[in-house]
Amino acid sequence: DQLSAKSKIVQYRQVQSKKEGDFYQLVLDKTPFYAEGGGQVGDRGVLIDANGNKTSVFNTKKENNLILHYVKKLPLEIEGEFEALTDSHKRRLTENNHSATHLLHHALREVLGNHVEQKGSLVNEKYLRFDFSHFSKVSESELIEIENRINRDISDNIELIEHREIPMEEALERGAMALFGEKYGDRVRMIEFGDSKELCGGTHVPNTAKIWALKISSESAVAAGIRRIEA
Numbered sequence: 001d002q003l004s005a006k007s008k009i010v011q012y013r014q015v016q017s018k019k020e021g022d023f024y025q026l027v028l029d030k031t032p033f034y035a036e037g038g039g040q041v042g043d044r045g046v047l048i049d050a051n052g053n054k055t056s057v058f059n060t061k062k063e064n065n066l067i068l069h070y071v072k073k074l075p076l077e078i079e080g081e082f083e084a085l086t087d088s089h090k091r092r093l094t095e096n097n098h099s100a101t102h103l104l105h106h107a108l109r110e111v112l113g114n115h116v117e118q119k120g121s122l123v124n125e126k127y128l129r130f131d132f133s134h135f136s137k138v139s140e141s142e143l144i145e146i147e148n149r150i151n152r153d154i155s156d157n158i159e160l161i162e163h164r165e166i167p168m169e170e171a172l173e174r175g176a177m178a179l180f181g182e183k184y185g186d187r188v189r190m191i192e193f194g195d196s197k198e199l200c201g202g203t204h205v206p207n208t209a210k211i212w213a214l215k216i217s218s219e220s221a222v223a224a225g226i227r228r229i230e231a
Contacts, residue, residue: 002032003091007047007084011066012074023058025068032086033069035062039121040098040202045086049077057084091203092210093125099160099193099205100150100214101128104231105177106196107149108132111142118179119226123202127217127230134227138219150214153194158208161192171199 011027026047036042042060047069049055059070075082101123108116112134120131138146163171171190172178177198184199191200193208205211216231 003086003088005030005032005084007031007082008080009075009078009082012078021072024071024074026071027066027068028082028084031060031067031069032084033057033060033067034086034091034203035060035067037062038200038202039101039123040094041122041124043086044090045084047071047075047082047084049075049082050080051077053077055082090125094123095203095205096211097125097128098123098202099208100154100211100231101130102191102193102196102198102200102204103150103153103208103211103214104128104130104146104229105132105198106193107146107153108134108229110149111146112138118177119222129228129230131222131226131228133225135225137221138227138229143216143219147214147216153196154208154211154213156194156208158194160204160206162204163190163192166190 007028007030009026010029012024014022014024016022033043033045034040044059045057047055047057053076055071055075057069057071061068101121105118115133117133119133122129165187168184168186168188171188175197176190178184188199189201191198191204214231216229218230220228222228
């Protein structure tokens with residue numbers, strides 16, 4: 001909900017990684033940072049201490065229900081209060097692509113049929129990648145129709161309707177898409193843009209007009225019966 005918060009470090013540890021080099025993981029008492037999940041990448045940002053010293057956060061992930069903030073070096077003053085600031089520009093661009101992914105999923109089902117189901121996704125600030133079940137290559141005319149439907153939804157200024165902590169059964173009765181194989185609790189969050197209704201924990205635009213436009217860049221095969229769209 002927020003892009004900043006007053007926070008304190010409650011736990012930290014050093015991690016040695018061949019891939020990323022040595023770094024630290026910090027746990028804050030409260031955080032505005034989104035932890036990687038549901039296909040959406042983790043937030044980046046900074047921690048600023050009382051003296052204005054900045055510590056860059058290069059990734060955010062979740063482990064054992066803790067949100068871990070990745071930093072290359074520890075802050076000078078571990079004990080004090082920090083202003084935790086997310087990279088708001090990256091967050092906004094990522095939100096555009098995440099909400100567009102929901103519109104894409106809905107358009108695919110409308111154009112290709114209800115057999116289409118999400119099989120994986122990646123959402124970051126640069127683009128979206130969406131894997132789905134389908135038995136053949138998506139034709140050029142179908143891709144144009146899918147893209148046109150999404151851009152109509154974008155220009156229709158559809159408001160986000162967010163249902164928080166609603167019973168799973170109620171969400172399904174309202175028509176929410178639940179992903180096969182995903183684990184859901186008894187209470188869920190449902191994201192609604194017009195006829196698009198999905199269970200989702202990610203961040204989204206308040207209105208589809210914020211997305212501005214969507215352009216499909218590629219469509220390809222990933223595995224037998226699974227296609228991939230990048231946009």
